[in-house]
Amino acid sequence: MPLVQIAGLPIDLVRQRMRSLRLTVYAGGRIRVSVPLQTPVATIEAFVQARRGWIEQQQQRFAAREPAPQLRYESGETVPYLGQDYELLVSPAAGRAGVLLRPESRQLRLSVPAGSTAAQREALLTAWYRQQIKQLLPALFAQWEPVVGRAAADWGVKQMRTRWGTCNIGARRVWLNLELIKRPLPCLEYVLVHELTHLHERLHNARFWGLMDQFMPDWRTHRAELNRVLLAPTAAPDAD
Incomplete structure (x- = not known):
């Protein structure tokens, strides 16, 4: 869906059957405004303008967030569990694959078949x-x-x-x-x-x-x- 300029901002505007206007800011800064079908443009402009400070605040929050790491699930990588980081150890297993948490050493071991x-x-x-x-x-x-x-x-x-x-x-x-x-x-x-x-x-x-x-x-x-x-x-x- 093409973006429209509203109150000087690029907006993903959606008209649908609903009772009130709704504003959402997504990661990356995209702004979506959902409005009832017959809502005048002036009303939408005023709605967005009144919430401009909140929009900017949300965009700043997203920009400050840490991206999730991209893992290959190999030994030496770090994986999270209940807010703690654990060193991942991958070892070959002749039998059934499994996971073992070692809290004392902050390690998490994956036993997997060779060539996994x-x-x-x-x-x-x-x-x-x-x-x-x-x-x-x-x-x-x-x-x-x-x-x-x-x-x-x-x-x-x-x-x-x-x-x-x-x-x-x-x-x-x-x-x-x-x-x-x-x-x-x-x-x-x-x-x-x-x-x-x-x-x-x-x-x-x-x-x-x-x-x-x-x-x-x-x-x-x-x-x-x-x-x-x-x-x-x-x-x-x-x-x-």
Whole structure:
């Protein structure tokens, strides 16, 4: 979709059936404005102009983020786990492939068949990450659901390119991004609480953030840490 100039800024303008105007800034600085079908251009201009300072702030935040490293999953590289960096050791295995975490030496060993590809080593580590986060989450839900006063009917883990978490309010189903297993544990807790709070309030409005202050007073610190690393080239900030 071609960009249009609005308030002196290149904007990805989308007209669709909706009730209010919505503004999103993506990594790389792209700006998207979604508006109801018949919204006058003057109204859109005023809307963007009033939020120009916020737009620039978000663009600066994205520019300051650290890009995710490109790995070949070879010995000597560094891989993250719960906010800590571990030296990756790749060793040939005659039998079953596996992953061994060595916290005392800050090493993570991949035992893989000789001649394994980078994609195969990545798949092995990803499966291990998934296993670890799924082991952590039951206790975290049990800890935080009484604090929030809402319980998820179901939850799951999946790889998401643009969100740290989502909540299907009707089904009371929470999805958490597998990438959270790489970030410090309080970041995972922040997203979990964030999504559970949506079972009180659908929107990111004053009531929602007031509830977050009540349930997790230091949530801003965890969100800042979470957003320090770029999730994906097109990611928008924060959880959903």
